[in-house]
Amino acid sequence: xxxxxxxxxxxxxxxxxxxxxxxxxxxxxxxxxxxxxxxxxxxxxxxxxxxxxxxxxxxxxxxxxxxxxxxxxxxxxxxxxxxxxxxxxxxxxxxxxxxxxxxxxxxxxxxxxxxxxxxxxxxxxxxxxxxxxxxxxxxxxxxxxxxxxxxxxxxxxxxxxxxxxxxxxxxxxxxxxxxxxxxxxxxxxxx
Amino acid sequence: xxxxxxxxxxxxxxxxxxxxxxxxxxxxxxxxxxxxxxxxxxxxxxxxxxxxxxxxxxxxxxxxxxxxxxxxxxxxxxxxxxxxxxxxxxxxxxxxxxxxxxxxxxxxxxxxxxxxxxxxxxxxxxxxxxxxxxxxxxxxxxxxxxxxxxxxxxxxxxxxxxxxxxxxxxxxxxxxxxxxxxxxxxxxxxxxxxxxxxxxx
Numbered sequence: 001x002x003x004x005x006x007x008x009x010x011x012x013x014x015x016x017x018x019x020x021x022x023x024x025x026x027x028x029x030x031x032x033x034x035x036x037x038x039x040x041x042x043x044x045x046x047x048x049x050x051x052x053x054x055x056x057x058x059x060x061x062x063x064x065x066x067x068x069x070x071x072x073x074x075x076x077x078x079x080x081x082x083x084x085x086x087x088x089x090x091x092x093x094x095x096x097x098x099x100x101x102x103x104x105x106x107x108x109x110x111x112x113x114x115x116x117x118x119x120x121x122x123x124x125x126x127x128x129x130x131x132x133x134x135x136x137x138x139x140x141x142x143x144x145x146x147x148x149x150x151x152x153x154x155x156x157x158x159x160x161x162x163x164x165x166x167x168x169x170x171x172x173x174x175x176x177x178x179x180x181x182x183x184x185x186x187x188x189x190x191x
Numbered sequence: 192x193x194x195x196x197x198x199x200x201x202x203x204x205x206x207x208x209x210x211x212x213x214x215x216x217x218x219x220x221x222x223x224x225x226x227x228x229x230x231x232x233x234x235x236x237x238x239x240x241x242x243x244x245x246x247x248x249x250x251x252x253x254x255x256x257x258x259x260x261x262x263x264x265x266x267x268x269x270x271x272x273x274x275x276x277x278x279x280x281x282x283x284x285x286x287x288x289x290x291x292x293x294x295x296x297x298x299x300x301x302x303x304x305x306x307x308x309x310x311x312x313x314x315x316x317x318x319x320x321x322x323x324x325x326x327x328x329x330x331x332x333x334x335x336x337x338x339x340x341x342x343x344x345x346x347x348x349x350x351x352x353x354x355x356x357x358x359x360x361x362x363x364x365x366x367x368x369x370x371x372x373x374x375x376x377x378x379x380x381x382x383x384x385x386x387x388x389x390x391x392x
Contacts, residue, residue, distance in 0.1 A: 078291035078378070080325045118382035119291070126294050 028148035033166050035062055035156060036144040040111070040134045048132040052107060062156060063164040067107040069188035074145060074152040077115050077123040081172050082151045086127035091177035093131050106184060109134065113142035113150060153180075157188045226323070228281050235374040238355055241346030244370055248272075248361040251341040253309065253332040256318045261307065261330045263361070271304040271391055272361040273384065276347050276354040280312045280320035284356065284378050289331075290324045295381060299329075302388035304360075307332055311339045311354055347372060360387045 029036055039059040043049050053066025062070055073089060075082035089108075096106050110133040112120040120135045136142055145152070148171065155168040168187035174180060185191035242249065252262040266272050277288055289308055292299070299306055306329035310317065313335040321327050334341045334354070342354040349355060358379055360369035369387035373379045 076287065077294055077381075078287035080290045080293075080323075083290065083294060084325065114378070116380050116382060118380070118385075122295055122298065122381065126297070 025144045025146045028146040028152060028169065028171075029154060029166055030169055031166055034164060035154075035166060038062055038111075038141050038144065040109075043132050045132075052109070052132060062109070063158060063162075065107050065109075065158075066104075068105040068158055068190060069107075069167075069184060070156045070158070071106065071108045071184060072154040072156060073108070073110045074113055074142070074148060074150055074154075075110050075123075076113050076150045077119045079150040082123075083127070085151055085174045086123070086129065088174060088176055090127065090129060092180055095177045095181055102190070105190060106188075107131075111136050111141055113145075114139050155184050155187050226281060227283055227286055230279075230282050233375050235376060236355060236372055237349040237351075237375075238347050238372070240370065240372060241344065242359075242367055242370070244367050246367050247365055248359065248367050249341075249344045251344070253334055253341060254314060255330045255332050256314055256321060257330065261332055263307075263365070266305055266363075267365050268363055271302060271363055271388065272359075273299070273304050273306045273388070274345075274357075274359040274361070275306060275308050276342060276345075276357040276359075277308065277310050278349070278353040278356055278375055280310060280316050284376065286320070286324070288356070288378050289321070289327055291378075291381060292329065293324070293327050295385075296328050298385055299388075302385075302391065303363075304388055304391075305329065309334050309341065309354070311335055311342060311348075311352065349375075358384055358387075360384070360391070362391055 025036060039061060042054050042057050042060050043052070049055065054060055054064065062072065071092075093108050096102050096108065108131045110129070110131065112123065112133060113136045115123070115135050116137045117135045120133050123129065124133050139147075142148070151172055151174065153168075153170050153174065154166055156164055157167045158164050167189075168183060175183075182191075248263060250263050252260050255261050263272065275289070275292065280286075292306055292308075308327065308329055308331045311334045312320070314333045317331050317333055321331055339348040339352060339354060342348040345357070345359065347355040347357045356373045356375045356377075356379070358369070358371040358373070359367060362368050368391060369384075371379055371383065371387075
C-alpha cells in the first residue's frame with residue numbers, strides 16, 4: 001500500500017511539473033501581463049550582443065535587454081505571413097536604428113517557433129534580417145506562449161524599477177514599419 | 192512480487208497518461224486563419240516501404256496544378272529530384288512544410304535539385320490550398336486517381352488512404368539516394384534533407 005501511495009504521489013508530482021505548465025499557457029501572453037519564462041542564449045555574434053546590451057555567455061531573459069521597449073516577434077520559417085512580413089519588419093528595424101533618439105531605446109528580436117538553428121539561419125539569410133533571431137526547435141517557448149499562431153508580435157516595456165510589462169500584442173496584421181512604430185511608441189509611453 | 196507488479200503497472204500507466212496529455216506541438220501560421228482541419232495525433236507511420244536506397248526510383252506521371260503532367264523521367268540526366276509526399280491539404284503540419292521549402296528555393300538550386308510536392312488530394316483542392324500559402328515555386332502533383340497509386344508504389348500509402356509524410360531524394364541517374372518516412376505528426380528538419388542533397392555533390 002505504501003508503494004502504491006508513493007507511486008501515486010510521484011505520478012501526480014510529475015504531471016504537475018510537466019503537464020500543468022503547458023496547459024496553464026492555454027492562451028498567448030496578453031497586454032498587461034508579464035512575459036512567460038523565456039530563456040534565450042546570449043548571441044555568440046558580438047554585434048548582436050552589443051545590439052542587445054548583453055555580455056558574457058549562457059542564457060538571458062528578455063527583460064535583461066538594455067532598452068526601454070523590446071519588440072518580440074514569434075515567427076516560423078515555415079509561415080507564409082512571416083515570410084511576407086519579413087522585409088517590412090526589417091524596415092522597422094532600420095527606421096528605429098536610423099533615429100538617434102530611438103535606437104538605444106527600442107530593440108527588436110525574433111523567436112523561430114519550432115525552427116532549428118539551421119532553419120532560423122535560412123530565414124535570416126533569405127530575408128537578410130539584421131536583428132537577432134533565436135531558434136525554439138523543441139517548441140518550448142511556443143508552449144509557454146500558449147502555442148500561438150505566427151507571426152505574433154509583443155511589445156514589452158521595461159520599467160525603471162526593473163520590472164516589465166507587455167503593453168501590446170497582435171496576431172499578424174502587421175501594418176508596415178511606420179504605423180507599427182507609432183504603436184510601439186504609444187504603447188510603451190515613449191511618445 | 193505482487194507489490195512490484197503493482198508499482199510497474201502504476202508507473203507505466205503514469206507514463207502513458209503523460210504522453211497522452213502532452214500534445215504534439217506545431218507552429219501554425221496565421222495565414223490559414225480558421226481553415227485548418229485539426230486531426231490530432233496520428234500513428235507515426237502506417238505503411239511499409241516498397242523501395243530502398245540504391246533502387247531505381249519507380250517512374251510516374253501525374254497531373255499538376257499548372258495543368259501539365261509531370262513525369263519523373265523528364266528530369267533524368269538533368270536534375271536531382273526531391274519528392275515530398277505530404278498527407279493531406281488543409282491539415283496542420285502539411286500546411287507549414289511546403290511554404291518552408293519556398294524559402295529554401297536557393298538551396299535546392301544550389302544542389303541542382305527540383306522539388307516535386309505530391310499529395311493524394313485532387314487538383315482543385317491543391318490549387319486552393321497552395322494559393323492560400325501564397326503559391327509555391329515547385330510543381331505540385333495530384334496522386335488522386337487512381338487513388339494514391341504512386342504513394343502505394345513507393346510504399347507510403349497509409350491504411351486510411353492518405354500518404355505518409357515522406358521525402359525521397361533521387362539523383363540524376365534516377366537512383367534513390369535518401370528516404371525519410373517521417374513521423375506524420377512532425378515536420379522533417381530542413382537540415383536533414385539538405386544534408387542528403389549535399390551528399391549528391
